[in-house]
Amino acid sequence: MAQALYRKYRPKKLGDVLGQETNMAILKNAATNNRLGQAYVFYGPRGTGKTTTARLLAKLLNCEKRHTDPVFAKLGEPCNACRECTQIDAQNSFDVIEIDAASNRGIDEIRNLKENITVSPATARYKIYIIDEAHMLTGAAFNALLKTLEEPPRHAVIVLATTEYEKLPPTITSRAQRFPFKKLGKTDIMKKLAAMAKAEKIKIDEPALELIAATAEGSARDAESLLDQIASLQANIDCTAVERITGRTGILKLHAFAEDIVKKDLKGSLARAAELQDDGYNLVVFTKDLIHYLRKVLSVKIDPALGAAFEKELTRDEIAALKKLAAAADAAFLVQCIKSLIRAYSEMRYSPFAAVPLEMALVENLS
Numbered sequence: 001m002a003q004a005l006y007r008k009y010r011p012k013k014l015g016d017v018l019g020q021e022t023n024m025a026i027l028k029n030a031a032t033n034n035r036l037g038q039a040y041v042f043y044g045p046r047g048t049g050k051t052t053t054a055r056l057l058a059k060l061l062n063c064e065k066r067h068t069d070p071v072f073a074k075l076g077e078p079c080n081a082c083r084e085c086t087q088i089d090a091q092n093s094f095d096v097i098e099i100d101a102a103s104n105r106g107i108d109e110i111r112n113l114k115e116n117i118t119v120s121p122a123t124a125r126y127k128i129y130i131i132d133e134a135h136m137l138t139g140a141a142f143n144a145l146l147k148t149l150e151e152p153p154r155h156a157v158i159v160l161a162t163t164e165y166e167k168l169p170p171t172i173t174s175r176a177q178r179f180p181f182k183k184l185g186k187t188d189i190m191k192k193l194a195a196m197a198k199a200e201k202i203k204i205d206e207p208a209l210e211l212i213a214a215t216a217e218g219s220a221r222d223a224e225s226l227l228d229q230i231a232s233l234q235a236n237i238d239c240t241a242v243e244r245i246t247g248r249t250g251i252l253k254l255h256a257f258a259e260d261i262v263k264k265d266l267k268g269s270l271a272r273a274a275e276l277q278d279d280g281y282n283l284v285v286f287t288k289d290l291i292h293y294l295r296k297v298l299s300v301k302i303d304p305a306l307g308a309a310f311e312k313e314l315t316r317d318e319i320a321a322l323k324k325l326a327a328a329a330d331a332a333f334l335v336q337c338i339k340s341l342i343r344a345y346s347e348m349r350y351s352p353f354a355a356v357p358l359e360m361a362l363v364e365n366l367s
């Protein structure tokens with residue numbers, strides 16, 4: 001079986017990690033000054049680079065070239081060519097130990113860690129323990145870890161990665177350097193998807209890329225897996241293909257719908273709603289997306305400079321279209337529409353007739 005795209009395109013350098021600039025700058029700086037820490041917590045939403053960065057940190061610590069070439073070491077990046085770097089990339093370094101806290105809630109794993117961490121590294125300078133899904137550890141496992149975390153052997157570094165920071169006890173987090181990971185912007189994800197598609201010779205158009213990136217809601221892995229999945233189904237990917245698989249509409253359809261609302265075109269918008277329904281789209285998700293979209297129109301209406309705030313979420317063309325729509329819209333009317341769509345949305349979620357609340361909201365506001 002072919003290697004999953006998201007694994008193949010895992011960033012190999014700090015410079016390739018998107019959307020986490022502050023974290024990368026801190027790590028790069030610490031690496032160049034030989035001041036990397038011994039305990040880290042990487043936390044934030046799924047698919048944003050936590051495990052990736054933990055492995056990059058392991059490479060920074062163990063890269064042979066960094067230890068032998070002081071000029072290279074100043075770059076603050078791993079060489080990706082030495083034995084340690086290649087072993088870490090292939091996930092077969094003896095000195096990088098990945099622990100899945102979710103299995104068996106980590107009790108045996110932490111016991112093993114405590115026994116083995118004192119033993120010197122096999123071939124490298126450092127032993128790096130990466131504890132994934134760290135929030136799954138039991139209270140006992142956390143307690144067992146505490147002492148080691150406070151005073152690890154000089155050759156050891158511990159990285160905890162988690163999507164649920166609040167579940168880690170403060171006794172643990174206060175002993176580590178904490179790095180928050182953020183959702184990636186849609187435009188960052190689109191750029192990476194486009195580069196991957198090019199390298200893999202996958203034919204995909206911009207609206208399709210847009211919808212994949214939007215559907216992933218900030219998770220690079222989700223976006224990459226979705227691209228992988230769709231690419232294995234068909235050779236030429238257009239927006240309709242992505243819409244069919246995700247059940248979600250692309251931004252062009254959203255924009256067209258919002259345009260009808262701004263123009264108070266009741267007939268047109270009812271026809272669009274019926275068409276979406278007929279084509280099998282999920283109207284609940286559509287209404288949610290529409291609310292978000294109209295909210296952006298409203299923001300830009302109030303202050304066109306706010307368009308810049310959406311640069312992570314929208315492409316330049318999309319921002320231009322948004323501004324044009326905002327110029328034609330009336331703020332008070334938008335507020336009223338958004339309010340009734342929010343009401344419709346909460347009714348739709350529990351209604352056997354998802355279309356009806358949406359249609360009622362349209363009739364109420366557009367006639």
Ligand SMILES: Nc1ncnc2c1ncn2[C@@H]1O[C@H](COP(=O)(O)OP(=O)(O)OP(=O)(O)O)[C@@H](O)[C@H]1O
Pocket residue numbers: 005006007009010011016017018019020044045046047048049050051052053161162163181184192220221222224
């Ligand atoms: N910040 C990023 N920049 C570029 N690609 C990324 C980024 N974050 C994730 N990816 C892509 O997603 C894949 C999975 O990322 P990673 O395993 O680091 O996520 P994670 O934050 O550990 O997620 P989880 O919480 O689900 O374990 C990577 O192999 C990479 O292709």
Ligand SMILES: [Mg+2]
Pocket residue numbers: 050051052132161
């Ligand atoms: Mg991970």
Ligand SMILES: [Zn+2]
Pocket residue numbers: 062063064065066078079080081082083084085086
């Ligand atoms: Zn190296």
